[in-house]
Amino acid sequence: MARRQIPKTLVLFLRKRWAFFLALVIGVFILLGALCVWLPSTSLYKNAVNRLWSSGHYTLAYYLNRSDSALALREGAYYFGGGDYDLDRAAHCYQLALHLTPGVLWGHYQIARINFVEGHLDEALQEINAELVANPTNLRSLYVRGLIDDARHDLPAAEADFTQFVAWAPTEWAGYNDLSFVLAEEMQYTRAEQVVAQAFKKVPNAASNPWLWNSIGLAQLNELHYTQAATSFAEAKKVADQMTPRRWHYAYPGNDPASAAESIAAFRQAIDANLATAQKGPVF
DSSP, X not given: OOOOOOOHHHXXXXXXXXXXXXXXXXXXXXXXXXHHXXXXXXXXXXXXXXXXXXTTOHHHHHHHOSSOHHHHHHHHHHHBTTSOBOHXXXXXXXXXXXXXXXXXXXXXXXHHHHHHHTTOHHHHHHHHHHHHHHOTTOTHHHHHHHHHHHHTTOHHHHXXXXXXXXXXXXXXXXXXXXXXXXXXXXXXXXXXXXXXXXXXXXXXXXGGOHHHHHXXXXXXXXXXXXXXXXXXXXXXXXXXXXXXXXXXXXXXXXXXXXXXXXXXXXXXXXXXXXXXXXXXXXXX
């Protein structure tokens, strides 16, 4: 039986119809793509995403923000311990901020801190150096670089960075404390004690700081000044026993807040061990 042929006019009609439909679909996708590129750049869209963030719809705002550098920085701070602790999201937010505003203040700085917490020391060093290039007046970066230097066992570099930071921020205790720690690692115990002694003179409320008391006690212990060390560790213990998770997180803002209780317990145990060693005195 002969096969029935479709009229040529119908074939042409069907081909034109499918071609029109295909062109329409492609046009719609192009239009949607252009809309997706254009819409996030509008002030209307940015304001809407900011309102979502301000009203507590953090996850939705996180996914929708594609063009607001300032909001990306706020989101990064939130996910880096400011309300939640999600290092992947925090890093994404800071990278977005840098993509939108190259060299934006705190961008490379915060990514460096995230890399440091995660143990990616080479990447952390690259990022903190990038921050210093982009924002050379942000000398707080010297403190972070000092921490990275110390973790990389580059003690001379760590000493230099902490020394410069202390000169720039003479009323902040952390610079003195970490400089003293590095000097102790270099077995410069007298200088380590002198650094913390300066902190007690210049840092407000230093007498209620258990880290400073513990650091000066360690320097005194290594100098074989057992009585002085025992007194310092006793002061450290008195203050550390009143330590709250909130204060601990304030001192270590880059760490997971959920680990604060465990970290406080470990710190207290270390002080107790140091105090016991100092009270025991020399071993002959």
